[in-house]
Amino acid sequence: MPATSLPEDISPLTVNRLSVYLRCLRRLQELGETRTSSKALARRFHLSATQIRKDLAQFGEFGIRGVGYEVAELKEGLETLLGVHRTHPAVLVGAGNIGTALARFPGFSSGGFRIFAIFDNDLDKVGRRIRDIEVFHSRDLGRVVAEVGAEIGILAVPAAAAQENCDALVAAGIQAVLNFAPVQLEAGPAVRVKNVDLLIFLEELAFFLK
Amino acid sequence: MPATSLPEDISPLTVNRLSVYLRCLRRLQELGETRTSSKALARRFHLSATQIRKDLAQFGEFGIRGVGYEVAELKEGLETLLGVHRTHPAVLVGAGNIGTALARFPGFSSGGFRIFAIFDNDLDKVGRRIRDIEVFHSRDLGRVVAEVGAEIGILAVPAAAAQENCDALVAAGIQAVLNFAPVQLEAGPAVRVKNVDLLIFLEELAFFLK
DNA sequence: GATTGTGAATAGATTCACAGCT
DNA sequence: AGCTGTGAATCTATTCACAATC
Numbered sequence: 001m002p003a004t005s006l007p008e009d010i011s012p013l014t015v016n017r018l019s020v021y022l023r024c025l026r027r028l029q030e031l032g033e034t035r036t037s038s039k040a041l042a043r044r045f046h047l048s049a050t051q052i053r054k055d056l057a058q059f060g061e062f063g064i065r066g067v068g069y070e071v072a073e074l075k076e077g078l079e080t081l082l083g084v085h086r087t088h089p090a091v092l093v094g095a096g097n098i099g100t101a102l103a104r105f106p107g108f109s110s111g112g113f114r115i116f117a118i119f120d121n122d123l124d125k126v127g128r129r130i131r132d133i134e135v136f137h138s139r140d141l142g143r144v145v146a147e148v149g150a151e152i153g154i155l156a157v158p159a160a161a162a163q164e165n166c167d168a169l170v171a172a173g174i175q176a177v178l179n180f181a182p183v184q185l186e187a188g189p190a191v192r193v194k195n196v197d198l199l200i201f202l203e204e205l206a207f208f209l210k
Numbered sequence: 211m212p213a214t215s216l217p218e219d220i221s222p223l224t225v226n227r228l229s230v231y232l233r234c235l236r237r238l239q240e241l242g243e244t245r246t247s248s249k250a251l252a253r254r255f256h257l258s259a260t261q262i263r264k265d266l267a268q269f270g271e272f273g274i275r276g277v278g279y280e281v282a283e284l285k286e287g288l289e290t291l292l293g294v295h296r297t298h299p300a301v302l303v304g305a306g307n308i309g310t311a312l313a314r315f316p317g318f319s320s321g322g323f324r325i326f327a328i329f330d331n332d333l334d335k336v337g338r339r340i341r342d343i344e345v346f347h348s349r350d351l352g353r354v355v356a357e358v359g360a361e362i363g364i365l366a367v368p369a370a371a372a373q374e375n376c377d378a379l380v381a382a383g384i385q386a387v388l389n390f391a392p393v394q395l396e397a398g399p400a401v402r403v404k405n406v407d408l409l410i411f412l413e414e415l416a417f418f419l420k
Numbered sequence: 421g422a423t424t425g426t427g428a429a430t431a432g433a434t435t436c437a438c439a440g441c442t
Numbered sequence: 443a444g445c446t447g448t449g450a451a452t453c454t455a456t457t458c459a460c461a462a463t464c
Contacts, residue, residue: 013455015417019410023392037423045394049423050457057425065424066464083416090412101311102408107392111409112416152415176415182233182317184255192418194411198312199321200229201404202300205362205386206293206322207225208402223433247445259445260435267447275441275446422464429458436451442444 014055018078020045021052025075037068084112090152091145091174093165095120095135098180099156103130116148119165138165145172155179166193224265228288230255231262235285247278294322300362301355301384303375305330305345308390309366313340326358329375348375355382365389376403 024045028036042049056062062077063069079085090108092099092115102108103118118130121138128135136144145153153169155162155177162181169177176192179185182200187193234255238246252259266272272287273279289295300318302309302325312318313328328340331348338345346354355363363379365372365387372391379387386402389395392410397403 010417011455012414015414016410018417019407019413020394022413024394039423046396048456051455053423053425054456061425063424064464065462066422068423081417082413083419084413088412088416088419097311097314101307104307105408107409108412111412113409113412151419152412175419178411178415184230184234186256192415194415196406196408196411197229198315198406199317199323200226201388201406202298202318202321202323202362203229203232203292203294204222204225205388205402205404206298207220207228207291209293209298209361209385221433249445258434261433263445263447264434271447273446276444277442278445424461424463426461427459429456431456432454434451434453437449439446439448441446 010058014058015082017047017051017055018082020047021055022075022078022082022084025071025078028071029075034071035068036071036074038063040068079112082112086112088113088152089148089150090115090154091141091148091150091169092118092133092154092156093120093138093141093169094156094158094161094180095122095125095130096156096158099154100130102154102156103133113152115154116150117144119144138168141165141168142172145169145174150174152176152178155181155185157181159183220268224268225292227257227261227265228292230257231265232285232288232292232294235281235288238281239285244281245278246281246284248273250278289322292322296322298323298362299358299360300325300364301351301358301360301379302328302343302364302366303330303348303351303379304328304366304368304371304390305332305335305340306366306368309364310340312364312366313343323362325364326360327354329354348378351375351378352382355379355384360384362386362388365391365395367391369393 024041038049038052041052059081062074090113092103095118115133118133118135119138119141120135125135126137153174157165159181162183166185166187170187170191179193179195182197185193234251248259248262251262269291272284300323302313305328325343328343328345329348329351330345335345336347363384365375367375369391372393376395376397380397380401389403389405392407395403
């Protein structure tokens with residue numbers, strides 16, 4: 001029986017691993033497996049069995065001692081924990097290369113997120129649609145964010161425009177920002193910001209090249 | 211005087227922060243600042259002054275006690291440490307949404323990386339060019355990777371095709387893989403893999419929404 | 421007999437506090 | 443006087459080892 005209580009201090013590292021576990025369970029379900037164990041998951045997906053158990057233990061008891069975990073049950077438990085059992089409304093700011101790719105990315109819609117609007121200040125793009133999502137002018141950001149009740153803002157604008165667009169998102173009441181621009185954004189403490197800097201990923205790889 | 215010695219056990223966390231510091235220094239240089247200090251950096255970019263010093267200390271002495279750091283000198287030191295003082299040859303596998311956006315992304319070329327070839331198995335795409343980079347058929351991956359001497363492979367293919375393409379990259383002698391597919395890849399211990407899963411980023415944000 | 425869940429032990433990362441330079 | 447570089451102290455994360463359960 002999943003308890004799904006929500007303790008206060010959970011590390012992002014743990015949360016990221018929960019996402020990984022969720023992927024693994026979805027994969028097992030595709031393969032028709034109905035039951036698993038921390039050891040089986042660890043072996044197959046190169047994880048740590050102890051860590052899986054410790055991570056889950058923070059949220060309740062998901063397994064049966066001596067037996068293991070019910071795949072469907074644990075999967076649903078993780079979906080609930082991560083909050084992807086419902087769909088989160090999001091908006092995308094920036095309809096350039098990366099923004100367009102994100103708008104077309106099918107994974108979001110099937111994974112608990114939906115982009116309801118795109119913003120750009122290029123008048124050639126305003127009014128067009130990317131995958132059925134309308135592109136609005138940036139000046140309408142506040143209004144549209146409120147209308148669609150967006151919780152998450154995805155920032156895919158040039159570095160120089162990132163802070164002002166972040167400010168606009170925050171002013172419009174957004175709660176979390178996924179930022180693809182290579183700048184350290186300044187948002188209030190109430191807004192969670194996650195930075196995704198493609199160059200930093202490559203630089204990490206470059207560092208470890210011998 | 212930068213020592214730029216290379217100790218053996220450096221954490222990826224440290225390396226990512228070095229990348230952040232490098233961005234900060236570039237920004238200061240744009241603004242015409244010629245000298246800075248750990249405290250000044252920390253205040254301006256919301257970092258930890260002690261941590262900046264500790265991170266740098268692992269690689270030598272970059273500053274002057276009582277004075278601070280020379281912006282240009284520290285910037286170059288970090289570029290050398292991260293290995294971006296030279297350009298790393300890379301290839302991109304997958305010319306779909308994300309692959310195309312990556313190929314067009316100007317940041318790579320200006321940041322120490324260059325994509326020399328794109329691979330796809332869609333014959334409609336083979337032979338075309340994206341931003342002057344030729345799209346080859348995936349069957350030519352081994353030959354072309356060897357020809358251009360690619361060190362880094364960027365994987366932007368569907369999940370189901372990720373492992374086989376990773377295998378092909380590894381067989382061709384690639385040393386590091388940046389993987390955008392939502393799968394835990396199996397590469398040898400000699401190959402460094404960095405996973406970038408957009409859904410996991412959003413799930414982290416979703417978790418922390420109240 | 422097998423596996424979970426967990427306190428204790430270990431390893432790793434960050435912060436503190438100050439000696440050592442300029 | 444002010445800042446770097448660093449050992450010591452603290453905090454965080456992971457792993458070990460085993461009691462509890464099926």
